[in-house]
Amino acid sequence: MKKIIPLIFLFTLILTVSANAQIDRSRPPEPGPPPVIHIGEYETFTTDNGIRVIVVENRTVPVVSFQITLDIDRILEKDAKGYVSMAGELMRTGTSNRTKQQIDEETDFLGATINTHSRGMFGSSLTRHAESLLDLMSDILLNPTFPQQELERSLRQSKSALSTVRTDASSMVNNVSSVLVYGSDHPYGEITTEETLENITIEKCREYYETYFKPNVAYMVVVGDMDVETAEELIDRFFSGWEPGEVPSHKYETPQPPDGRRVAFANRSGAVQSVISVTYPIQLTPGHPDAISTSVMNSILGGGVFSGRLMQNLREDKGYTYGARSSISTDPLAARFNARTEVRNSVTDSAVTEILYEMERLRNEPVDDETMDLIKNFMTGSFARSLESPQTVANFALNIERYDLPDDYYTTYLERLNNVSVSDVQKMARRYLLPDNAYIVVGGNRNEVAETLEKFSISGDVEFFDPFGNRLVDTGQAVPEGLEATDVIDKYIDAVGGRRNLEKIEDITIEMEASMQGMSIQTVTHQKAPNKYYSSMSMSGNILQEQIFDGEKGVIKMPQGEMNLDDEMIKQMKLQFTMNIELYYEEMGFELELDGIEAINGVSAYKINITGPGNIKRTDHFDVETGFRVQTTVTEQSPMGEITQITTYSDYRTVNGLKFPFRMMQQAGPQSIDMEVTNIKINQGLSDELFSPE
């Protein structure tokens, strides 16, 4: 079956034509008559094993690309979220005929590009290498082996990448929004976490591939310097061995906007800016009759142009932000409205007010003609420019096939864009802008911002979430009457073994295995009462850094040289390395302040601000239930501005009757180190020589 669909129509700009002879530089010239737009042609056919092929022939340059897209339902990944994209990534790392090295070598030799992902693959090369390219692509598509060591390498990278979420308000807002808008039992609402990564196995990846990579659900889009006959012959030669099979389908509940406005907050300690998202689900499938007029409406509110109302209001008028935008997607499964900006803490609530105001205004007031013209011109121009790439034509064709759109959907696009009226825009605003049924999701400084947002919530409450979109237990919890900071510290001391037992520690050795950016580091620390300290960090047997302190003087040794400590540092270290300093807060002149209860990684924790001699300032959090320390936050000035270092403690285990956290995660800016204790030894009688800086 072949069909040829010619796509031609008039480029209708809303502009008048006039000729002028004498040059007048004081005004912009009138545009010429609207040019004719030719969208380009495509052909389709279906192979014997069911691949639906779309060919867009374009001879501008001797290059051809092949894109395979699987038309399959999204699947729920549950406690192994992330395995589907992992399966796609691993396809390219080995086949039954080729190692990763061989795949790299052959791809480079062709000067080609090959990518794989969970819903298909892409390859491109000069036309004369097309056969070799397809040979490689078909081997990758049909015979992947999913090597275990490649999974491990990739997991290490994913974990490093994921660790930055805890300090990135923007990722937090993405996670919380996804969970709220789609629900956590919807494929778009699932969040990848360290725990779900742990559950990814080669078997799961392989099973995904074996179930879903079938020709009868595949589109193959051929774009460039190749005619349909050649494409047909080559696809038959390289992909006829791809066995069809039944592919399961999945249905999901359609997400609904909330009954009344809700406010969700994710805390990013020390943030000076808030990330704001006003968002909710909508139903707008590709090709929906409202799609074009809604897209005009959204462009007026906060679309691509600089002149969007959110940008004008929040940036140009109020100076709250560098940028503010909105988007309305179309999606076959679940679409979404999202208005987003980043503003400084003090204007967070004002910014929300202005976003809601602009949504209301578009619902209530007709748009002026000048704005309509500017937006339509911009959208017409973007459409026309996009047509320079044959890939655009291919995408149009693919959309027509996949979403069952009318054949003239894109040829009549500009005509329909031009026909969108002022009253259409208002109608769409009333239908799709729901300021009263939105989630207001904010990531930022809880202490400074959260309370100011209560007024937007229909219930009057702000709901709190962790960085991965898990709802936090009620943290509106008040500190019990009469409880003081010293009580919290005493409870901690009791929880980890009691004052008498802690005082008996003469020396202690802790060995840890740390991973940073996917690389593994070994650390050993020795500590001896009252404040002697030694630590070393090494990687594959090479020492990266040693720190030695005998209570009076010390040194830091690194491969690039030694650093002696100045008086200020020595003063700090005397305190820092004091064995179990919590026992001596009072006599050493520390000041403690109990600053409420906060949720830390899903548990309620007392927040204690600690100020000590020599400018020591830090915040510790202690689990309300168990008394254990769960987090330490230290903020320091550096040449790059303020750096906040957060250490979280978990997995407390018993050693010699005392409790120690066996897992620590340390985060400073984009860097994060994940540490696991492998061994703790107490009172071995460490000699003083170990701590001698000489």
Added chain:
Amino acid sequence: MRKLLILKILICLAGHTLLQAQATRIDFVEYTLDNGLHVILHKDNSTPVVAVTMMYHVGSKNENPERTGFAHFFEHLMFEGTKHIERGEFDRYVEGAGGTLNAYTSFDLTYYFELLPSNQLELGLWLESERLLHAKVDSVGIATQKDVVIEEMKQTRDNQPYGRLLAETLSRAYTKHPYRWDVLGKEEHIRYAEDHEFSEFHSMFYVPENAVLTIAGDIEIEETRKLVAKYFADIPRGRHEIYRPEPVEPVRTAEVRDTVYDNIQLPLVLQAYHIPAQGSDDYYAVDMLAALLSRGESSRLHRSLVDEQQIAMMVQAMPLGLEHPGLAIIYAMPNIGTDPETLEAAINKELEKVRNELISEFEMQKVINQTENSFVNSNRTIASRANNLATYHTIFKDANRINTELSKYMEVTRDDIQRVANRYFREDNRVVLYFLPEPEN
């Protein structure tokens, strides 16, 4: 995050090499107006879009050593408006007409472009003629852009891990030539510059005889000629002799080696070798040698340092092809636990191999294929063709290089690769820099 940083380095080093040509011929018309403005017209009616572009032959190398960063500063200033275009209106005219716009500055040139629906060709000509004739070099615009540009210096260079890589390399590689400072220049030079200095810079360099107007896309040649004359013919020539530095730089006789401490987490090792100017015979072989070393995951340095020995996180080799003799830069970041010396020794070993052994036929063919592929892809859009035509004219006074460049690469032999490896990739012809994390405090 780390990935982002590497990308950043690539971008700032990639600069504006001329890796462009095409298998199929690109036709164009060119002529010069009486006032010296060169015009290139390339007709391609396949999409109703036109690129209107102006390239000025002024880059950071034309700057006064006491006033670095001026060329780039102008790129910003030129969006501030003109006699007839209010502040902030420049963008609105273009976007309201359905178009898009941008600009960039390099060591050798400054480029402005608008991409418009083809019936808005005249709007583009009006905007660019206003920029040339009536640019607003006034105190409000200068004050605003001083803040913006100084902020840009901080964000993209001074406070960016590895952001000073190029600046630190250039200042050691060159002693006389104005390539010794980077395009962004010195903060205080911009901060303390007085308004009249900017006006003087404009009247020297922003003149028709120092520019090429390139129009590509859905146009008719004769009609476009008339429109060009209408907007540009009466713009007067400049009144000053244009300052162009000589390509003077003393020949190197000894290696320069240094250490730079920066606010970074992992060290970086960099070597920069002096190479001939872009477009000279040896340049093509140097460029292909760089591809052999680091293009693709199967390239020599990547395979050896990253995959096999696993001592590097990443490694990259690339020529900085410039109008005057430039640099070939090789840089690598070690995995934790590898010291910079080990990494540099491994790079040197691979270079030694290229110097001593002829590369295989297979590898030569691979590099030829990669080069051809990237060429062909670099002229796909009318925007890229306009940019390439303008650059070939500005640097070589030969826009037709867009059609002849690829054959220059195809003439390179395996012997040439070995010869340029021995001629340029020598110890006494290089700068070696270790970027190390600042010791604490």
